[in-house]
Each structure stands twice: as C-alpha cells, then as structure tokens.
Amino acid sequence: SxxxxxxxxxxxxxxxxxxxxxxxxxxxxxxxxxxxxxxxxxxxxxxxxxxxxxxxxxxxxxxxxxxxxxxxxxxxxxxxxxxxxxxxxxxxxxxxxxxxxxxxxxxxTQLIILNNGRIHYQNSMVEALTISPHTLIQADRDLGEIAPTLLAQHPQIQVKGSKVFLRGEAMSLRRNILAVLLRAQFDIIHVEQKHTTLAEIYARAVQ
Structure with a gap:
C-alpha cells in the first residue's frame, strides 16, 4: 500500500x-x-x-x-x-x-485484429464467435470414395479426409449425410456442432 x-x-x-x-x-x-x-x-x-x-x-x-x-x-x-x-x-x-x-x-466483449498496423477485422466477440456455425461429422477412414455422393447433397458441404463439414442450410442435412455414410459401411467416430474459433478468425483476417 x-x-x-x-x-x-x-x-x-x-x-x-x-x-x-x-x-x-x-x-x-x-x-x-x-x-x-x-x-x-x-x-x-x-x-x-x-x-x-x-x-x-x-x-x-x-x-x-x-x-x-x-x-x-x-x-x-x-x-x-x-x-x-x-x-x-x-x-x-x-x-x-x-x-x-x-x-x-x-x-x-469487442474484438479488433491488427496486422502490420492496420485493422483487418472488427466485431463484437459474441457475433464473431457465432459466425459460420457448422456441423462436423468424422468417419473412421478417408471419405474419398464417397466424396462425390456427399458433395452432391448440397453446395455447402465440404469433405476433407475423413471429415464432412456441413455449413449454412446444409446443416439441416445431418441425418441424410449420416445415413449415406452408414449405408456405405463407414463407422461414425464423432459428430459435433461447432462455431468459429478465434484462431480461425485471426487466420482468415491476416491471410
């Protein structure tokens, strides 16, 4: 004191x-x-x-x-x-x-991302972290053989390795995608509703 x-x-x-x-x-x-x-x-x-x-x-x-x-x-x-x-x-x-x-x-409560002295991103923290919610479905092996079938379901579906990402309106197709995977003899390892992380926001802002 x-x-x-x-x-x-x-x-x-x-x-x-x-x-x-x-x-x-x-x-x-x-x-x-x-x-x-x-x-x-x-x-x-x-x-x-x-x-x-x-x-x-x-x-x-x-x-x-x-x-x-x-x-x-x-x-x-x-x-x-x-x-x-x-x-x-x-x-x-x-x-x-x-x-x-x-x-x-x-x-x-507010987020500003700076890079090289310039503001590259600014938003409220709540809005920043709730932008681009998506559903992640992970199978037990690479999905290359069935990727065309999955991608044909909706333009907002992405396939990366053993993972399927459903964004926007495609999130409502979760059950359909799970059914397609199970019919093709894939085991489902993980299903999760996710939101954008601060690390992802930062990476996109400064790239």
Whole structure:
C-alpha cells in the first residue's frame, strides 16, 4: 500500500484522498489482504495485479493492458481474468493487447485484429464467435470414395479426409449425410456442432 500511496501522490491525488484511493484500488484487484506485503515477496500474479492497481491511480478513463496474463500459471491467469471482468462490470473501459486467444475470448466483449498496423477485422466477440456455425461429422477412414455422393447433397458441404463439414442450410442435412455414410459401411467416430474459433478468425483476417 505504501507503493500505491507513492504512485497516488505522483498522480496528484491529495493526501486526504490517498488512503481511500489506494484501498479502493486494492479492493478492485483483490489485494487488500496482501496490502502490507513487500513487493519482492509477492508472486508474479500478485505483482501483475499490483501493476493494474497502479494503472488505476488517478481514475483514468481508459486502461491499456499489454499481455496482462503473460507468464502467469493457470491459477494466476484465472485470477487476472476475474479481476479484469470485475473492472469491466464496475464500468471501466479496458483495451487489451494479447496473443493469448483463450484470454481474449474469456474477458473481451469487442474484438479488433491488427496486422502490420492496420485493422483487418472488427466485431463484437459474441457475433464473431457465432459466425459460420457448422456441423462436423468424422468417419473412421478417408471419405474419398464417397466424396462425390456427399458433395452432391448440397453446395455447402465440404469433405476433407475423413471429415464432412456441413455449413449454412446444409446443416439441416445431418441425418441424410449420416445415413449415406452408414449405408456405405463407414463407422461414425464423432459428430459435433461447432462455431468459429478465434484462431480461425485471426487466420482468415491476416491471410
């Protein structure tokens, strides 16, 4: 807390408001119980959250976080994500730069993909992840011998190796495709309703 008090002083926060400002910041990053701990004795996750508390001194309208979970173990990542979500719920505007796609998916409400300094994709996270839903059917062996029959069912059907992808209106033909495969003596290994992943969105955006 002494460190944050120093930062608050540098930010021009008056002495009568410093104690409350520091306490509020510690509450928001879940470090109140560690307020008297030396920084050198803190875990990396605690130091990351302390840095976040430091960034909130002076109540900036926007927080810019660069790889906030970088180097943290799984527990530390979960803790950092919880802190970021709570800050967002409390009304903070937060911009995160990260290559941790799981983290971005977990905490962000808006998505911007940059490449070479240019915006290549922008959407809400919900819309981005629900675009292009598809059904995946996986057989026990390569489908080359029956691919023409499958592809003839609908133009939005794709066959790759042992997998069949049904997109758009073709998704309603799942039972038909399964019947075709079973009649041709293929065993069905896996059937799954899938949505586009952030990795797929990124790959398409920057290609």
């Amino acid at each position: 002494d460190y944050l008090a120093m930062v608050a002083n540098l930010c021009g926060i008056t002495s009568e408001n410093q104690e409350k400002t520091v306490f509020d910041a510690l509450v928001q990053v879940d470090l109140v119980s560690q307020a008297s701990k030396r920084i050198a004795d803190c875990s990396k996750g605690m130091r990351q959250r302390l840095g976040l508390a430091q960034a909130m001194m002076g109540n900036p309208p926007l927080l810019l976080l660069d790889e906030p979970s970088n180097g943290l173990d799984p527990n530390g990542q979960v803790e950092m994500q919880a802190v970021i979500k709570n800050l967002h719920v409390a009304g903070r505007t937060i911009m995160i730069s990260s290559h941790q796609l799981d983290e971005i998916t977990a905490v962000c």
